Amino acid sequence: MTDDHLIAEVDAWLAAHWKGAPDSHEQFGRDPRAAWLAQVRDAGWAVPRWSADWYGRDLPDAQARLVERAFARVGAPGAGQDRTNLWANTALAHATDAFKREVVPQLLAGEVGMCLLYSEPGAGSDLAAVRTRADRVDGGWRVTGQKVWTSGAAVADYGMLIARTDWDVPKHRGISFFFLPMKQDGVTVRPLRQITDEAHFNEVFIDDAFVPEDNLLGPLNGGWGVLQTALAYERSVMGDRARGPRSGAGGNDLLALAREAGRLGDPVVRQRVAQAIAWRTLNALNTRRAKAEMAQGTSSPIMSLGKLAMSRILHEDARVRTLLLGPESLLEGPDHPRAEDANFLALNAYFTSIGGGTDQIQRNIIGERVLGLPKEPEVDRTIAFRDVRAG
Structure with missing residues (x-):
């Protein structure tokens, strides 16, 4: 498709479907614009760089940006999520096929609220030091631990969680990555008051909460690699x-x-x-x-x-x-x-x-x-996490 034909198609689609601005929304929680976003998703405009099997149009980056600019001209949201939707991009890259089929369309339409369950009181700058644990049980895992600085936790349906699943290997190799259901017994959310007199951040206490087997992203104990993908998209959005x-x-x-x-x-x-x-x-x-x-x-x-x-x-x-x-x-x-x-x-x-x-x-x-400068020394990088000293 030529650029001119593409622009004509997206402009005609917007003229036929876009009726004005839906309600505003916060970054977290279910999106009140979900009905509109679902239309954008089903038309292939939400993630135009993705394949048609995943709601996309297989467009190169230059043409995908033409789509985004067409939406921006009329003030319509929803296009370009293949660059900006942290949740959907991480799931598409690393989730099981069954879980992707369930959650990716919901994420593209803003039909589920999300939060990030990464940092802990003793693992902020060094995320590989997390001590929240996920223990194998029939059909999934039981999770116990504490997270902090979690934006949107009170309204989230899922939390993207990193938890330790193997204590007998070095810290980076014993972490797994999950979509933890937030609306269940065992998940307690408490707001943290900020200097701006808001409370977007929360601390989250997890006590024997259940995460199903299909909600594991990437390989077991391979969550550090999944986390790098998620962090890259998060930093991309924050830098943009x-x-x-x-x-x-x-x-x-x-x-x-x-x-x-x-x-x-x-x-x-x-x-x-x-x-x-x-x-x-x-x-x-x-x-x-x-x-x-x-x-x-x-x-x-x-x-x-x-x-x-x-x-x-x-x-x-x-x-x-x-x-x-x-x-x-x-x-x-x-x-x-x-x-x-x-x-x-x-x-x-x-x-x-x-x-x-x-x-x-x-x-x-x-x-x-x-820049390729020498790494800082890490005395605990090669020893079993169980043997790492902690204050």
């Missing part, structure tokens, strides 16, 4: 875009804010604004290149560059906003939307510095796997 102002009333355009504040003539302000805009543009180009080079279901350390860059961009944007507002930035509340948004963005920038792997972890990955 980030949460904007909470109220939106203060705007999200630094150039417009500088003009409104009467600071656009200040050469120092102009330089800071231009630098912030240039960083965003460069990061968008680097992220696009990295995504084009990453095959479906694989991982790439290049994604750490975009994720780290976005973290620094958000902190710098917050500093520029504060500079533009001057003393006004000390105010807060709905009567001062520009200051309210500036303060929220300054505080929320730390979310990106921590979520999906801290800035320090991204620097380690970039140094070791992109």
Whole structure:
């Protein structure tokens, strides 16, 4: 199909089916736009790079982007999930065929809520040190342990879980990856209050919860490799875009804010604004290149560059906003939307510095796997996890 024919087809489909914006949604939980997303999925526009057997159209990346741009022109959501849907991409790459048939179409339509059950109180920066255990039983596994910093846990139907299934091998080789059903006895969710006065994060206590055999992704004890795929997609999304102002009333355009504040003539302000805009543009180009080079279901350390860059961009944007507002930035509340948004963005920038792997972890990955620098010493990497000392 030529580009012109493809654009004509997707434009005609949107003209016939798109009737306006459905309700807004959060990143986690079931999506109120599910009826629309199901139409997009069934038409092959949700994941155009995937094969027709999996709701796709076998399009090359360049043509898939034409589809995404056509949807963006009319403000329609749902296209390009083969780049952005962490859950569906991980399941398609590593789940059993039976489980994929069940869950992938639901994930593409936002019909199930999801969360990530990775970090633990004693295993954050070193995820391979997880101590949540999954013990084999008839028909699946019984899981016991604790997870923390879990966004969306209270509304999730499944949690993508890493748990230890073999204690007698080195830490990276005894981990398995599961889709844990969250709505069951034995799963307790408690919210954690954030500095932004929100509670998107949670701690999750798991006490003898059951995960069926089909919900294992990848080989038993091979969950570390599955995790790398999931983390690559998560970092890709975090490097590509980030949460904007909470109220939106203060705007999200630094150039417009500088003009409104009467600071656009200040050469120092102009330089800071231009630098912030240039960083965003460069990061968008680097992220696009990295995504084009990453095959479906694989991982790439290049994604750490975009994720780290976005973290620094958000902190710098917050500093520029504060500079533009001057003393006004000390105010807060709905009567001062520009200051309210500036303060929220300054505080929320730390979310990106921590979520999906801290800035320090991204620097380690970039140094070791992109630049080829020597690895940091790991004295416990080759010994059985059962024998690893823990505080």
